[in-house]
Amino acid sequence: MKNTRRDFLKMTTVGLAGCMIPSLATATTVKKGVSARSSVYDSVQYDVVVVGAGASGIPAAIAAARQGAKVALVEEDLLPGGAPVDQFVTYLCGGPRVGIYLEMIQGLNSRYSNDGVALPDFGDGGDGRSHWWHPSAFSQILYEMIVKEKSLTLICGAPVVDVIVTSGRVLGVQVFRNGGMQEISGKMTIDATGTGLVAEMAGCEVMYGTDAQSDYNEPFGVEAASDRVQPCTWMMITNRVKAGAVLPYNDLERVSISEDKYGFLKEHPGWEGRDAGMYLHWGWGKHFVDTRDPQALAEAQWYCLEKIQKDLNTLRKAGFSAVMAPKIGVRECRRIKGEYILTATDLKSGLQPEDKIADCSYYMDDWSMSLTKEQKAVKPYGIPFRCLIPVGVEGLLLAGRIISGTHLAASSYRVQPICAAIGEAAGLAAAKAAALNTSVRNLNFRDIGCELKGIRVNSL
Ligand SMILES: Cc1cc2nc3c(=O)[nH]c(=O)nc-3n(C[C@H](O)[C@H](O)[C@H](O)COP(=O)(O)OP(=O)(O)OC[C@H]3O[C@@H](n4cnc5c(N)ncnc54)[C@H](O)[C@@H]3O)c2cc1C
Known part of the structure; x- marks a missing residue:
């Protein structure tokens, strides 16, 4: 039996209205009218449902579609793009700049720049700080990349407000559109919201705020954990x-x-x-x-x-x-506990896990702690695929800045090129799990890393 929290509330309201409280009968009538409008959009079944068309969600959806999966990319805003478009974060830091993300950069570079001249490289050491693009350039290029994929459907103006879960398995999401609810089902769902709300609604364990240094035995940090996130x-x-x-x-x-x-x-x-x-x-x-x-x-x-x-x-x-910018910029929200929790220690020692899905380089850029340059520094590190798999929940993968890691580690991997590489890996893995009708836990993690490498090299 499929259940969402909303079903429960609806059943309760109808039950009470019918049996006990006459004044609620009016509310029931109104609700009937509203739900009739939801039939404007049919419920649809996809292989992969990606929630959030931002830095990680777009590469996730494109990667899954290129594997032949039928994909829905669900976005609450009217335009895809995420932070570069709705928060004007149009300035890219860190790497890797590979695969689908590199395709985007090449598109931006060849058609747009803030002086009308395409830039062949990123200037000072490749950190991207020498250049930014206008938000409208991101919308244009990303939109074109999305609609090129024939098995990918972009569904905008559709905030996800609930998750369909059965016995610990995510079966899709519910969106609110045109005054009604619509179910979007998928064999696999990817939370690429930047907020982790989908994962939280699915019952995943949420981490939020600053960890105490002792929580994960990190080389430095604060004494007591708190709800404090980046400004x-x-x-x-x-x-x-x-x-x-x-x-x-x-x-x-x-x-x-x-x-x-x-x-x-x-x-x-x-x-x-x-x-x-x-x-x-x-x-x-x-x-x-x-x-x-x-x-x-x-x-x-x-x-x-x-x-x-x-x-x-x-x-x-x-x-x-x-x-x-239309929205204030949010650097940090929920992080979701996964099969592996990436820490500052991992970043400083240059972790190279067997299930690596991205080669990352960017310092720990935390605006809420006074870290020294030495403390911020990291060695090139790999992100384990396990950070994308939420503990105890099936049918769901994490992408972008919400993956499993500490507050300090997240201050490095939150940048867009890294989020995009994570997204691409999530999309590939979700499509494979959907095609094989299996759990992502049964996939050969090493194969995913190798395949990504192959795909990314091909796209250069
Ligand atoms: C002020 C600021 C400065 C930054 N500076 C840089 C920088 O210089 N360089 C850099 O590389 N990075 C920078 N970042 C970080 C980077 O922009 C983000 O961490 C990154 O975009 C996160 O990617 P994401 O895919 O996880 O989320 P996002 O890019 O935020 O995408 C999430 C998408 O999900 C959608 N969504 C959310 N909830 C729902 C829902 N319920 N239903 C449907 N859709 C939903 C959102 O509308 C959005 O489109 C900065 C961030 C901020 C805020």
């Missing part, structure tokens, strides 16, 4: 609208977490040579936000809105217009 930052883009206007760095008042006001322009003089009068900024931020709570996020954004007014006026007077 939220509201990104913005400014455009020069008055000829010859110069960014008024020194007049901007942002109380920033970092010393360099408004982005890295000063750190990267190379940008001046490509000055298109368009700048990406780390706008106002807020610490101590409960990023699981949409109301807390809304309040954080309102807080930033008030704080940033003065700087916006300064920018306007100096001859710049500013566009704020």
Whole structure:
């Protein structure tokens, strides 16, 4: 018997309305009307359902489709893209830049750049900091990549609000569309939401906040665990609208977490040579936000809105217009406990597990702890496939920044190229498990790593 929490509530409401409480009868009538509209969309069965069309979800869906799986990519926003599109995180850090992600970069590079000139490489050491693309460029390229895949259906404007679970096995999700609920079933589901909400609704064990150093025996950290996650930052883009206007760095008042006001322009003089009068900024931020709570996020954004007014006026007077990202940027939310928990110790020692699915390089970029450069440094490390498999739940894989790891480790693998590599692996594995009608736990992890390598080399 399939059950969602919503079914239970519905049954309870109908039961009470029919038998005991006359005043609830009206509510039942209203509910009937609403549910009739849900038939606008038929329930459909897929091999793989990917929730979240962001940095990890898009590569996951494309990778699964390229294996021949029938895939649904479900997104609550109207446009695919995730953080680069709805939070203006259009600046890529770390590596690997391989496979489907590399295809995206090549598309961006050949068609868009902030000065209209395609860049052959990433400048300073390949960390990507020398360049960013406009959010609309991401939407365009990613949309084109998605619709090219014939067995992939993009379902937007469809927030997942529940998960269908039977005896510890995820059978799909429920989305809210057009005033009604629609079931989207799949042999495998991938949580690529960046929030881990799907996994939480499926009953997975959730990790949230900062771990105590002793929890995972990490080389450094805080004494006591807390709910503190990385700060939220509201990104913005400014455009020069008055000829010859110069960014008024020194007049901007942002109380920033970092010393360099408004982005890295000063750190990267190379940008001046490509000055298109368009700048990406780390706008106002807020610490101590409960990023699981949409109301807390809304309040954080309102807080930033008030704080940033003065700087916006300064920018306007100096001859710049500013566009704020649609949503405040969330660096960290739930992490889901998997078959392996990646730690700072693993990153510092350069873990190379047998079931490696990505070669990663990016330092531990934690904005909530004062780490030294030496503490932040990591050796190139591999992500174990086991970090994508949630403990005790079947039919579900994790992708992106929600995979199983500590707060410190996540501050490294949360960057988009790494999230994308994780997503690609999740998509490949999900398609294989669906085709074989088996659990991902029965797959040969080494084969997945090798196959990924082959696919990624081919795509270069
Ligand atoms: C301020 C800030 C600065 C950053 N700077 C950088 C940087 O410079 N370089 C870098 O590489 N990375 C950076 N990052 C990190 C990076 O952007 C994210 O960690 C990464 O995008 C996470 O990828 P993801 O696939 O896990 O989630 P996302 O990219 O966030 O994608 C998740 C998708 O799931 C959708 N979704 C969520 N819930 C639901 C639901 N219930 N139903 C349907 N859809 C849903 C969302 O709308 C979204 O499209 C930054 C992040 C922030 C916030």
